[in-house]
Amino acid sequence: MSKEVENIEAIVELAANTNLELVIQDPVKEALVRDLKPIVAKMSTYRQYAATVVIENQAQADEAMSTEKAIAADVKMVKGHDILSKIIKGLYGLHKQWKSLENQFVPDMEASRKSIRAARIKWEEAEAEKAAAEQRRLQAIADEKARKEREQQEKLERAQREKEAAARAEEERLRREAAEVEDAADRKKLEAEAERQRKAADAAQAKADMRQDNAEAVAAPVINIAAPRAVGGSRKGWVAEVVNPQAFFNAIASNPMLQGYVEIKVGALASTKRSNKLFQCPGVTFKQVNK
Numbered sequence: 001m002s003k004e005v006e007n008i009e010a011i012v013e014l015a016a017n018t019n020l021e022l023v024i025q026d027p028v029k030e031a032l033v034r035d036l037k038p039i040v041a042k043m044s045t046y047r048q049y050a051a052t053v054v055i056e057n058q059a060q061a062d063e064a065m066s067t068e069k070a071i072a073a074d075v076k077m078v079k080g081h082d083i084l085s086k087i088i089k090g091l092y093g094l095h096k097q098w099k100s101l102e103n104q105f106v107p108d109m110e111a112s113r114k115s116i117r118a119a120r121i122k123w124e125e126a127e128a129e130k131a132a133a134e135q136r137r138l139q140a141i142a143d144e145k146a147r148k149e150r151e152q153q154e155k156l157e158r159a160q161r162e163k164e165a166a167a168r169a170e171e172e173r174l175r176r177e178a179a180e181v182e183d184a185a186d187r188k189k190l191e192a193e194a195e196r197q198r199k200a201a202d203a204a205q206a207k208a209d210m211r212q213d214n215a216e217a218v219a220a221p222v223i224n225i226a227a228p229r230a231v232g233g234s235r236k237g238w239v240a241e242v243v244n245p246q247a248f249f250n251a252i253a254s255n256p257m258l259q260g261y262v263e264i265k266v267g268a269l270a271s272t273k274r275s276n277k278l279f280q281c282p283g284v285t286f287k288q289v290n291k
Contacts, residue, residue, distance in 0.1 A: 009033055032081075035077075035081065036078070036081075036105070039074045039077065039078065039105060040105075042070075042074065043105065043108055043109060043112075046067070046070075046071055046108075046109055046112040046113075047108065047112050049067055049112070049116065050111070050112035050113075050115040050116050051115070053115070053116050053119050054119070055119050055120050055122070055123035056123065057228075058228045060123075061120050061123055061124065061228070061229065064116050064117075064119065064120040065120060067113075067116055068113050068116055068117055068120075071109045071110075071112060071113040071116075072113065074105070074109060075105070075106055075109055075110065075113075078102055078105045078106060079102065079106065124227070124228075124229045127227040127228050127229065128227040128229075130227070131225040131226065131227035132225070132227075134225050135223050135224065135225040138223045138225070139220070139222075139223040142220040142221055142223055143220045145220065146218050146219060146220035149218050150215050150218040153211050153212075153214040153215035153218065154211070154212075154215045156207075156211045157208050157211035157212050157215060160204045160205070160207040160208035160211060161204075161208045163200075163201075163204040164201045164204035164205045164208060165201075167197045167198070167200040167201035167204060168197070168198075168201045170194075170197045171194045171195075171197035171198045171201060174190050174191070174193050174194035174197060175190075175191070175194045177190055178190035178191045178194065269281060269284055269286075270286070273286045
């Protein structure tokens, strides 16, 4: 039998004999020892794991989370043990002794769990930063690729616009020349060439419009990289920190909703009034009552 197990049995026996009016039968004491012994056996394993835990990959993070949950379950079992909880709540004379029994388990295991959790969260935060860096890198590549594709489409559009402009100018020149020619055959030939230039200009315009639409449609995909984390692990939460109390109090004047976050310490106000009968405070009245 380990020394830790012997200590637990001694504490249970001491607590049982603390109050002569309370008689804890041997079967109950045996049940306590039986319930707590398995946890004692696991505590050294928890401590060893917490002292040597290294988290460098997904599997190790999941193992750490599993150990955290096992410790939490054992802590809950000790705290919520039927016999312990009833005695702690019902008998003040036994309170300190039973809390001492609880403290043989909880602080040690909580320290192990927190140590494991800190290591796991450190790994998760590092993985999140790596994922964010990779996301920025891939997003930059995607953005650059889209920019080049857009520039290529715009270049092709400009080439077709220039081709269109040249064809329309040539069409206009040919039609003017045809209007000045007296020979019908020559005029017909010039008008036919002018019509060919018009069709070429219309085709170039259609291609230019298509390239313009293509350029406007080019968009880089949004890159999302999910960082690995332990299953059922930590979640982001909000914490509040008052960095400028005066600014907060000034804001209360214009936003009454903020009054709900302030506690007026009436006891301290009354204490000040007792010390200084001339003390006054805006919005506060003082009166003497019989107690």
